[in-house]
Amino acid sequence: MAARGIGRMRTLTRKGVTLKDVAAAANVSRATAARALNSYGYVGDETALRVIEAADALGYRANRVAQALRSGQLPIVGYLPGDIQNPFFARIAHDLEVELRKHGHNLLIASSEEDVEQERELLESLRSLSVRGFILAPTSATDNQHILQLAREGAPIVLIDRVAENARCDSVLVDNEGGAREVVDYLVTNGHRRIALLRDDSRIFTAQERLAGYQHSLQAHGIELDESLIGVSRSTVEQAIEATIRLFTRRNRPTALFTVDSLMTQGALLALRSMGLSIPQDVSLVGFDDFDLATFTDPQITVMAQPIAEIGPLAAQMLLERLAGKKAAPRLKRFPTRLIVRGSVSHPKKR
């Protein structure tokens, strides 16, 4: 009966053994209990032991919200990728989470879905949550007052995959321009001159850089830029299919296609097949960003690979250093990319 009564009490009081309870159980003040549990200041050995035992017995766990109110910060880092469904960002999410957890932080993931307005709101929302820092792939290269503002207020921010103009933040990028240039160089070397580009919203930093690489390469080879060969699409398989079809339903169609991310590459694959165009006989294809199934398709897809395994861990480390109070000037790390030649490029047919 007694046991049942206690059980019910537990249930009713719901959650929350507080420091006060522990202090009462150990017959000391809250201050002393706190000292014993967090080992600072003076506490008698015997007292400390009593407190710790009481805490154990009651199953005490500090309320992190209360701690956060006092310290001004939750042990949470916010991650704002462009789209968590993109394997690139999902992989980074995983790596960040592993790294941050080692240091007692949780990762709060909120996808901006490539919408500046949503990015702004999410950032605002996380700010009012007093998260400790941000790891962010800015949706826009230019429209980012909100990010500059946050940085100005001293919030620890690490930008990944993309930079924001004028932002004084640590950044982790890849060499988009160089990678794109190398892709187009490679296609030109293989005899292509009508090379289509399928890219995402021009607001996005990587899209700009990859476009620049495309343009520079063409220019270097004396090939005139044909705007009609540049397709724009959102970064989803579905939208990429439509955009690809638009690019290839025209007279004098391109002999090669360069897609700027893995979801688009997949969309292009599907679209080309549905149009009865075979790779690489009818169209050569190179994608930016490698993906698991690139070696499953027939032919296997040639890609410009990013060192994805290094981005998350480095970003996490940079952020942790900032959280630890590092004051140095912002650091920008730009990883090289690597062309992986498989079977999706050949010389164009003579027509």
Place this chain on the structure above:
Amino acid sequence: MAARGIGRMRTLTRKGVTLKDVAAAANVSRATAARALNSYGYVGDETALRVIEAADALGYRANRVAQALRSGQLPIVGYLPGDIQNPFFARIAHDLEVELRKHGHNLLIASSEEDVEQERELLESLRSLSVRGFILAPTSATDNQHILQLAREGAPIVLIDRVAENARCDSVLVDNEGGAREVVDYLVTNGHRRIALLRDDSRIFTAQERLAGYQHSLQAHGIELDESLIGVSRSTVEQAIEATIRLFTRRNRPTALFTVDSLMTQGALLALRSMGLSIPQDVSLVGFDDFDLATFTDPQITVMAQPIAEIGPLAAQMLLERLAGKKAAPRLKRFPTRLIVRGSVSHPKKR
């Protein structure tokens, strides 16, 4: 000079316009300011206006940590998938996030990586963060005292993809046993009798159910169970490759393979190709869980598809109802699966 001084002050004071500042600016007490901003109780029209204007002018945003301390809860929902890199869980993460944001909640994603101990720690960690609820894919079907305990304390929990024994929680599942049975039925109908199964850790609920479906189908067709035809692997492409190779390097190898999730299906594809076995001539293949590239491969892969677009939204809705105070008995929703016949199954060759 004056302006510069103010700028510097802003920088130094760092963050935080508080309610107190707003109240002071509007020349009212904190209580009145709170009433005006949250519109409750009596406030004079003119006063309210003054407060709101002051708040706007100062850029006031309520500190959610302070609110949480008082209310006991942060507007955060915790999501603990088995692995955020698995497209299945990534897709659900996306759907949950969209749905929850509509209701003012953020989603905190913490992957358990199929480790019970890690799941326990993460749950504990989120609990001390006072998150409002949990959406969880339990790592183990049986070892889940921590989940039962949490549920007993009245924490809102929705289980997805998997159930935890004895847990009185809302759950959203698919018909794993029926789906698996149907897959094997289909293979048997196509003349297969030596059907291999590649599944993940037997601790996992879906693995158990899918195994049961496999066994029941064989039994129904009078085929004796051969344990050596059952391979176990973690749910990653790499591990699945190895496990597949193990299954197929033996005399009298299986004529068909059933893989229990999309990453394993991809691993099996790679492994079979590397062994020079062609699909479906040498081996028929069916996977549980559809994936984008299943139609890109040659041949396209026959799969048992899950209604993935419905799982996240329903789970979010169930959780929101609980957060709103719904008291009804736990609800279990089990979606049917659907066989999508493509080209990876044929009759086995006579040998």
Place this chain on the structure above:
DNA sequence: TAGCCATGTGAGATCGATCTCATATCGGCC
């Protein structure tokens, strides 16, 4: 023995928002 430091402990303030309760003012009604 007076004085001082090292040690140990508790009362109360603090973080920011919210809520309860007390108080103040006004109009209207008997």
Place this chain on the structure above:
DNA sequence: GGCCGATATGAGATCGATCTCACATGGCTA
């Protein structure tokens, strides 16, 4: 004219952990 209720506002308590400060001891030195 005085009283009641509706309206309006503020003082202070609360959530839980932590920190500052003040206050006790006790032992030791001068």
